Amino acid sequence: MEASVLLDAAQTVFAQHGVEGSSLRAIARAAGCDPALIYYHFEHKEAMFQALLERKFSALLPDLESAVAGPRPLKERLAETLRVFARHLKDDAGFRALIRGQAVQGAEPIKTTLAAFLRRLQGLIWNLLEEGVASGELRRDLPVPLAGFFLVRTYLEMLDLFPAMGPHFLPMPVPEALERGEQAWIDFFWRGASAPEESR
Amino acid sequence: MEASVLLDAAQTVFAQHGVEGSSLRAIARAAGCDPALIYYHFEHKEAMFQALLERKFSALLPDLESAVAGPRPLKERLAETLRVFARHLKDDAGFRALIRGQAVQGAEPIKTTLAAFLRRLQGLIWNLLEEGVASGELRRDLPVPLAGFFLVRTYLEMLDLFPAMGPHFLPMPVPEALERGEQAWIDFFWRGASAPEESR
DNA sequence: GGGGAAATTCAACGCCAGATGAAATAGTCT
DNA sequence: AGACTATTTCATCTGGCGTTGAATTTCCCC
Incomplete structure (x- = not known):
């Protein structure tokens, strides 16, 4: 899965909930992957x-x-x-x-x-x-x-x-x-x- | 404790973290009281x-x-x-x-x-x-x-x-x-x- | 098919969260 | 002092969180 798919999901979730109101698990769910994958592509x-x-x-x-x-x-x-x-x-x-x-x-x-x-x-x-x-x-x-x-x-x-x-x-x-x-x-x-x- | 003390604490915490990024427990800590007290004064x-x-x-x-x-x-x-x-x-x-x-x-x-x-x-x-x-x-x-x-x-x-x-x-x-x-x-x-x- | 790298998932840890009912404490009035 | 109300804390419940190492799967190349 490309980083850009994760970023698409992140943009949607961030826009709705803010950075602090968005969990990595929520972003992973929006992207359809495991939360750990986010750590593979991004430091935090x-x-x-x-x-x-x-x-x-x-x-x-x-x-x-x-x-x-x-x-x-x-x-x-x-x-x-x-x-x-x-x-x-x-x-x-x-x-x-x-x-x-x-x-x-x-x-x-x-x-x-x-x-x-x-x-x-x-x-x-x-x-x-x-x-x-x-x-x-x-x-x-x-x-x-x-x-x-x-x-x-x-x-x-x-x-x-x-x-x-x-x-x-x-x-x-x-x-x-x-x-x-x-x-x-x-x-x-x-x-x-x-x-x-x-x-x- | 008056509601206004809770609101003061809430304003500080909300301003830093946003509504969704602020937990009631964090607000209670800032006000120096138990989180349950917030429920006494406010519905949510x-x-x-x-x-x-x-x-x-x-x-x-x-x-x-x-x-x-x-x-x-x-x-x-x-x-x-x-x-x-x-x-x-x-x-x-x-x-x-x-x-x-x-x-x-x-x-x-x-x-x-x-x-x-x-x-x-x-x-x-x-x-x-x-x-x-x-x-x-x-x-x-x-x-x-x-x-x-x-x-x-x-x-x-x-x-x-x-x-x-x-x-x-x-x-x-x-x-x-x-x-x-x-x-x-x-x-x-x-x-x-x-x-x-x-x-x- | 095999080897190696990249990508992905799994399982787990410790901690935090919202919310509530009950208990305890404080304040007020008689 | 006692009754009553208001305030405050305590303990608990369930669920979610960030993060990581290991295992598994997928991909690519020879």
């Missing part, structure tokens, strides 16, 4: 979670690099960046909640893995925003690191919370809210970030 | 978590109501709303990660409690934003539910993620990042939400 549960993170991010980053590249208008590339997140993470709210839970209080090795990914992600976003500032499309005083944070984190919050909580507080069906929310956020972000007309 | 672990949520939100809502009231300028009241969140939640990142984890995949009773709180919170924020639209300060086409979401969730993301991950990706110390981030977000939000000059 946390190493398994780490491998999951790396698998997920390894799939995401190339698409991000494609999204920010090329001659298309800046706003469109920013929007495409968000859509890459949606494609990779949209159906993984439970897992994403887990990742940020680990970001807040996880073990140092996990934080280190997340940080390495964050720096690469940051680099892509910041370069894009700095390119916009240099070209005059974005305002000169835009705090690029913070703006990058706003761009991505607000959008990911929608992806996470609309499906789970949207029915309780959104005045429209969740799929419509996600679609309108995406466009609204891109427009809103653009208004917040773009240079005033008179300075172009 | 989830009921305990629910009581924690209600305790937290009961403390937060009155301050929010004060923050949005009064004759002060709209932008200042929006900013004060965010500061209320900071005062109540700033040192509770672990617990907040837990809350949103539960928002994403928690049991229905917990989601119902969260939803009830969200609706009250929404009501306050939306009224404030709608007041701004009516007065002409905010743009007429502002999607108020989505804008309210952006306002609060982006700020809470900073509160959660800057302390834990900021050293890995922010080009400044975390306390400074939080301070500048707060002001940057308020300004950014204002640019995204306010009406164009020519339509005032």
